[in-house]
Amino acid sequence: MPEFDLKSAQFRREREAAWKELEELLARLEKKGLESLTADELHRLPVLYRSAVSSLSVATAISLDKNLLDYLTALVSRAYIAVYGAKRRVGEAVADFFLQRFPWAVRRYFVFVLAAYALLGLGVLTGYRLVLADPERYYSLVGDAMAQGRNPAASDKELRDILYSGEAGPLGLFATFLFTHNAKIGMVCFAVGFVAGVPVIYLLFFNGLELGAMAALYQTRGMGAEFWAWVLPHGITELSAVALSGAAGMALGAALVFPGRHTRLRNLALQGREVALLALGAVAMFLMAGLIEGIFRQVVHDVGVRWALATLTLVFWTWYFLAVGRRAPEGPA
């Protein structure tokens, strides 16, 4: 016969206060972040979470109050995310990214990075040889938009002016434009890796072709060294960023095509996160390249200084990728 006081109702009365306390903490945590809790409250959180977990398992066993069950499920789910979804300060995460995870990811996907550089280099070499052999091919390799008047029909002076044009508009604006444009392309590179990485290979090679063709054009006019002094100060950084974006795309494609011992979906999920680090790092490198290109190159016209900076960036990135963050990252970022 029905009892006056259901066990489930009694159970609820005894635990309700703890649930309300947890709910209040969560509301504050979700709205204002971890900093809004006092030390005591931070200690209470896991305790209350565990008690809510036990409440939920008891409730599923003894109670048929749907509202109560739904409430507890939602509460425990929220608390679960609050307790186990480790959150970090932005500054900490950024430092960890640059000092640990980014160079680590580059080494982790070394094969792809090398392959990307190789594709880029192959493109440069091909474009260079093709145009050197027959200058007319330049037109089919470099589009008009990209060439901006730099074509075999241009005079030596016009070509030279481009290398030393200091007054080419507002510096900051130019740098920002370059950065946003290139970074966007880098991110697209990563994303299209999802299409088995094929477009990335094309993009890398084609990028190289254009550069090689242009180098050949300047070479035929006897300005080869000056051309590279113009390209490389920012180019080392920018081409590396292109290579990393491309490597990210290829690695993503490979994760999809060759899932190894995981299922395709699981492997994609596992690798996607790490590969994304490459793309994110590449964005940061594009920013640096944009700053060098948009500001330094416009101001400094001395070939020697340009070569010095190019060497400096080369040494820096080599050191950074090979030496920084040798300790494997512990736990998730």
Add this chain to the structure above:
Amino acid sequence: MSAVSLDKTRVHPVLTPEGLSLPFVVGSAGDRISAFLLDTLLIFLATLGVWVLAGISAALGLKELGFSVALLVGFLLWNFYFIYFEAHRGGVTFGKRKAELRVISRDGGPLTAEAVVARNLMRNLELQLPLLVLLAPDQMLPEAPVWGRLIAAVWLLAFAFMPLFNKDRLRCGDLVAGTIVVKAPVAVLLGDLTDRGVTRPAERRERPAARWSPPPPTPAFAPEPVAEEFPFTRQQLDIYGIHELQVLEDLLRRDDQGVLDGSILEEVCDKIKTKIGWPRERWDVQPRRFLDAFYRAQRGRLEQKMLFGQRQERKKG
């Protein structure tokens, strides 16, 4: 009702380290779209604001600085808004909060920053490339024939609409990052319906004082003769199952909120009385009082059976 309805929705169970399976409800396509539109609108308005500021500063003679900043801020907004908020706020953006959505890691682990980055970088493939091919095909595919562009558009739109083609509503970014978007409702704990209209009996004296027994409930009222008013027999309470009980609960709670037509309670009341064979001589009852009493008795019976390992999900016959 703010309660999560577990019927007809897809559940993504996550096993906590405590060994409890949490049934996260997969966010619906509609919620996802409205959250996305809200976020996009926000980004758009912010970008607009920045450019207006840039215009003002240009009028004041700071043309270059204003435009550089606007360009940069616009870039950051369009590309890092989602990343920043999802990483910083535990998988929630403004739009997602409004739509009660949250990004979680599919395996139940913490949502890492790189997962957030991965899932949001994929937006380039899902959204921006299709839009570009549709709106400015010449930029993407110069000299391509019209049908070529058409194929490209269809191909890319397939990525954009991917969430519609799988039950977990995963988009490419979710696949790459191993994440899933779930409902994150803030449920409200309503009163216990069995407390309604009943004053609790005084503590039963006969209860043995076992060591583990919780403290007795404090209020000491005299029992009201509600149970005598509606004496249900065991046979009457063995007819309905858990599903019907919870439908009744929903009904009563909606009545409490005053969003119920007056006649529904009476209809339900009559239905139940017929079904359980309520004696004709006591047919005339106040519906709400009867239903409250029935709910309490029915829940007590079903919970009791559940404790003995008998979950009666549906009514008999």
